Amino acid sequence: MHWRDVSITNGPRPVSVPGQQALYGSTATRQIEQWAASTLPHHTLMSRAGLSVARLAQALQPHARCIWVACGPGNNGGDGLVAATHLHRGMQARGSKFHVVVTHLPNDGARLPADALDALQAARAAGVVFSEEPPAHFDLAIDALLGIGRIRPPQGRLALCLKVLRDSSSPVLCVDLPSGLDADTGTLTGEAGAARAGERHTLSLITLKPGLFTGTGRDAAGHVWLDDLGIAPPQSTPVSAWLGMQPTQATARLHASHKGSFGDVLVLGGQGIGVSGAGMTGAAVLAGRAALHGGAGRVFVGLLEDDAPHSTPWDPACPELMFRRPSLLLESDTLRNACVVCGCGGGTAVAALLPRVLSTARTLVLDADALNAIAADASLQTLLSLRRDRGRSTVLTPHPLEAARLLGSDTRQVMADRLKAAQTLADRFGACCVLKGSGSVVAAPGEVPIINASGNAALATAGTGDVLAGMIGSALAPLKLVDEQMQDRVASAVYQHGWLADHWHDTGHAGELSASRLAARVRPLAG
Numbered sequence: 272m273h274w275r276d277v278s279i280t281n282g283p284r285p286v287s288v289p290g291q292q293a294l295y296g297s298t299a300t301r302q303i304e305q306w307a308a309s310t311l312p313h314h315t316l317m318s319r320a321g322l323s324v325a326r327l328a329q330a331l332q333p334h335a336r337c338i339w340v341a342c343g344p345g346n347n348g349g350d351g352l353v354a355a356t357h358l359h360r361g362m363q364a365r366g367s368k369f370h371v372v373v374t375h376l377p378n379d380g381a382r383l384p385a386d387a388l389d390a391l392q393a394a395r396a397a398g399v400v401f402s403e404e405p406p407a408h409f410d411l412a413i414d415a416l417l418g419i420g421r422i423r424p425p426q427g428r429l430a431l432c433l434k435v436l437r438d439s440s441s442p443v444l445c446v447d448l449p450s451g452l453d454a455d456t457g458t459l460t461g462e463a464g465a466a467r468a469g470e471r472h473t474l475s476l477i478t479l480k481p482g483l484f485t486g487t488g489r490d491a492a493g494h495v496w497l498d499d500l501g502i503a504p505p506q507s508t509p510v511s512a513w514l515g516m517q518p519t520q521a522t523a524r525l526h527a528s529h530k531g532s533f534g535d536v537l538v539l540g541g542q543g544i545g546v547s548g549a550g551m552t553g554a555a556v557l558a559g560r561a562a563l564h565g566g567a568g569r570v571f572v573g574l575l576e577d578d579a580p581h582s583t584p585w586d587p588a589c590p591e592l593m594f595r596r597p598s599l600l601l602e603s604d605t606l607r608n609a610c611v612v613c614g615c616g617g618g619t620a621v622a623a624l625l626p627r628v629l630s631t632a633r634t635l636v637l638d639a640d641a642l643n644a645i646a647a648d649a650s651l652q653t654l655l656s657l658r659r660d661r662g663r664s665t666v667l668t669p670h671p672l673e674a675a676r677l678l679g680s681d682t683r684q685v686m687a688d689r690l691k692a693a694q695t696l697a698d699r700f701g702a703c704c705v706l707k708g709s710g711s712v713v714a715a716p717g718e719v720p721i722i723n724a725s726g727n728a729a730l731a732t733a734g735t736g737d738v739l740a741g742m743i744g745s746a747l748a749p750l751k752l753v754d755e756q757m758q759d760r761v762a763s764a765v766y767q768h769g770w771l772a773d774h775w776h777d778t779g780h781a782g783e784l785s786a787s788r789l790a791a792r793v794r795p796l797a798g
């Protein structure tokens with residue numbers, strides 16, 4: 272996601288502050304809204320919301336001649352009507368070439384909410400122009416059709432307006448949420464799909480919502496802005512998720528440190544071409560390189576089903592990697608003491624190692640084929656679930672299909688509620704779970720999940736998940752008692768992974784992003 276800074280002295284601000292931002296789902300937001308409304312004069316929140324929308328619209332398109340405001344049947348539409356009234360007054364003062372057009376879509380036979388009705392009457396009294404149809408051309412559209420209210424599948428004029436908004440090559444400013452986006456899950460209702468054509472902005476009101484940052488939310492929302500409307504959520508309101516935007520700078524290492532200070536990583540994976548005919552050696556090498564660049568003191572790689580048992584594998588681009596036969600590694604202290612990254616390119620061969628790995632490794636990152644093997648074997652699931660009680664730490668790094676296999680569901684169900692899928696896996700297996708994809712979710716047992724704010728589709732290329740597994744391995748390797756710090760530490764690695772993709776072209780001409788180039792850019796995390 273690219274945050275854009277627009278100069279506004281008060282009101283909305285761009286969401287680009289490092290640290291963790293609280294996200295509140297629709298239920299929590301409604302609680303905050305109702306609590307705030309009960310302490311303020313009637314119509315205050317909608318007045319503030321509409322003014323904020325109008326100001327941001329002006330800042331985004333100061334020279335717009337025609338602004339189309341699409342207003343729905345609820346309070347989101349009310350916000351749009353207040354904004355339209357402010358914009359209309361401003362445009363009127365500039366002359367006859369400038370105008371605002373409102374398309375208002377009340378529900379047949381249903382009453383407008385009181386605030387929205389007031390806003391409609393004020394807009395009419397101010398002389399705002401209403402039209403049944405969107406104008407043929409507009410320089411900016413304001414999407415005030417649907418907000419955090421209940422969403423039904425759109426039909427008729429509502430569906431048509433949504434399509435015009437989603438196809439618009441002119442900028443669109445969404446009020447609170449892109450209409451049709453579920454605030455809690457980031458799934459989008461309606462057939463038109465996420466906008467692809469023009470610039471998109473979303474001004475989130477009172478709270479930031481999880482759905483803006485995961486699943487299809489990021490594409491639908493574009494640049495996200497927040498105006499809290501002067502409301503600080505009460506401490507008692509539970510946070511639904513955190514938006515993870517960790518700093519990535521490494522701190523200087525102490526002079527009096529040695530390679531043992533930074534821990535060992537042991538990568539088990541990379542099945543050779545052997546009997547199956549499908550070689551995936553590179554996956555383990557990528558994880559190993561990432562772990563090394565991520566600051567691990569030593570990195571061992573155990574390749575599975577070695578093709579040429581008497582040859583000595585090595586990585587010419589990264590000769591620091593130490594290759595060992597898995598049979599030796601499984602019997603060594605390294606398995607117990609290192610952070611073990613297991614499964615990258617593990618193929619079918621990894622299943623045989625898992626009983627020993629699950630019972631012995633102190634800290635374990637399970638990726639790819641290790642997850643598939645566990646999904647297919649109830650006894651491995653039991654071993655995994657027992658690890659936490661035995662004082663061992665585990666990270667699962669599934670992409671949505673791997674998550675679906677572990678959950679016994681399908682990818683559609685996982686994507687329908689990514690936060691829930693990640694949290695279910697974390698709670699069920701007593702492990703930290705990174706559900707990968709746009710807006711990766713980092714969940715831990717009994718903790719509020721973190722949605723990662725960095726990364727983009729340049730990462731959708733083979734091997735970047737192996738790099739992430741290695742990065743998490745090096746992030747956890749130096750820690751002794753990791754459980755308390757685990758989720759934040761893992762989230763920092765996930766953030767750096769995405770950050771590197773977001774800043775790929777900042778430092779010269781490195782060519783397009785590939786997994787091996789990505790691994791080479793990894794740096795040790797702070798702390």
Ligand SMILES: NC(=O)C1=CN([C@@H]2O[C@H](COP(=O)(O)OP(=O)(O)OC[C@H]3O[C@@H](n4cnc5c(N)ncnc54)[C@H](OP(=O)(O)O)[C@@H]3O)[C@@H](O)[C@H]2O)[C@@H](O)CC1
Binds near residue numbers: 304343348419424447
């Ligand atoms: N209250 C406050 O203090 C503040 C509120 N604020 C603003 O209010 C927004 C929440 O307002 P809201 O609760 O009215 O929900 P919103 O999403 O606007 O409308 C839901 C309506 O849409 C309708 N509908 C849904 N699908 C449909 C379909 N397919 N076809 C047709 N109709 C459909 C649905 O109809 P129903 O299903 O109930 O029949 C219902 O009537 C929030 O996002 C923020 O922008 C801010 O101003 C801050 C202060």
Ligand SMILES: Nc1ncnc2c1ncn2[C@@H]1O[C@H](COP(=O)(O)OP(=O)(O)O)[C@@H](O)[C@H]1O
Binds near residue numbers: 707739
């Ligand atoms: N569109 C995207 N936006 C953000 N991150 C993405 C996107 N596509 C892929 N990624 C990230 O790239 C990595 C891909 O991992 P994975 O699917 O396991 O690939 P592989 O198995 O090829 O390594 C994950 O960290 C994922 O979150």
Ligand SMILES: [K+]
Binds near residue numbers: 445446447450
């Ligand atoms: K909206």
